Amino acid sequence: MNSETMPSDNGSADSTAATAQGKLAHDKTVPSSPDIQAAPAGRRLPLPALLVMALMGFILIATETMPAGLLPQIAAGLSVAEGTAGQLVSTYALGTVVLTIPAIALTRGMRRKPVFLIGILGFLLVNTIAAFSHDIWLTLAVRFAAGAFSGLLWGMLAGYARRITAPEMAGRALAIASIGTPLGLAVGTPFGSWLGSTFDWRWSFGALSLLTLAALVLAWMLVPDAPGQRAESQIPMLKVFAIPGVSVILLVIFAWMLAHNTFYTYIAAYLRSAKNVLAVDVALVIFGLSALIGLWITGMVIDRAPRLLVLASLSTFLTAGVVFFSGAHSIVAIVMALILWGVAFGGAAPQLQTFISEAGGENADVANSLLGVAFNVAIFFAGVLGAVLISSFDGMVLPVLMIGLAAAALAVVFTARRAAFPSHR
DSSP: OOGGGGGTTTTTHHHHHHHHHHHHHHTTTTTOOHHHTSOOOOOOOOOOHHHHHHHHHHHHHHHGGGGGGGEEEEEEEEOOHHHHHTTHHHHHHHHHHHHHHHHHHHHHSSHHHHHHHHHHHHHHHHHHHHHHHHOOOHHHHHHHHHHHHHHHHHHHHHHHHHHOGGGGGHHHHHHHHHHHHHHHIIIIIIEEEEEEEEOOOOHHHHHHHHHHHHHHHHHHHOOOOOOOOOOGGOHHHHTHHHHTTTTHHHHHHHHHHHHHHHHHHHHHHHHHHHHHHHHHHHHHHHHHHHHHHHHHHHHTTTTTTTHHHHHHHHHHHHHHHHHHTTTTHOOOHHHHHHHHHHHHHTTHHHHHHHHHHHHGGGGHHHHHHHHHHHHHHHHHHHHHHHHHHHSSSTTTTHHHHHHHHHHHHHHHHHHHHHSOOSSSO
């Protein structure tokens, strides 16, 4: 026993014990999770570290989507058909789906900073190989590996951001750490496509490698360490699905992302069917900039009214689908729909990561890895579903799908008010 807690004649021990009891009573009101335990009370928002995480998110999303805008150049450079070059996107997603959960399971007990640095270093290595490779099979292999490292990084980023942040600012921290996703879509992918088209597609991968190197140095300098998950709190991966609320949140993620990615991937077909003069690249820039507004709104609101925020986002997403369908022949209506779509989707990632992290508790990293898998499964099925739909109908079927899936997701969130999307945190 510590000497400070032993009885003394001057009554100081009673005062110490009372203080300790008061602290214990207060601590019992704080949820027990590694995210909260790692952040000291009153700590300021670790902005530099969160911006490094945002930079890494920017790199990951740009690396994933960039080949789609450079398929003719990549196909010519590797002497393959465009359809074969298109598998650079598919193998990346496949690597994420297949290896994310095993990678998170293997590393969840390790300290966070070493895992983060190793993930960035691995991503740098495989991306650099892709920039110099002249063999399609080697390129596909390293894209698969890039998807695996991407899954590891995406799976740990949400929990890491929460661990180094005071609990009352955890939602805002996630919003800042997630800003790289809309920036990657709005700026990174178009710039990479321009760079690859103007010079050579390898320049695009080379630029991403240089950015990754910068992120590695900044992470080593600016991102603090945090503990991994305690061994006694780890449960088998499959049992994470059984944690109350997790499977429901994954269902919402899948429906929402399937609706989004189907429309995003085949927006050109919609604009053709609408006989609208709006160019695809202009439409996507409007969407991307609006997504930044949605992310800013999420950062302001998420720590105070997370459930209301998700309901509002899905309602806005559904409204965008209605406007896309009913106002298809009006450029003003389409621009308004693009803005609503972007605002609704911009904060989706931190909103869903917040809820699944809280539902997962001490298994938040595993739960977030499932979130990443759900995202990529939705991306895969969006490509297939969209291709089937536009081959059987015209592009006007896409907002109909958007409306239906958004309505289903909204209904699930509205009814799942206990474990999955509670009113109070």
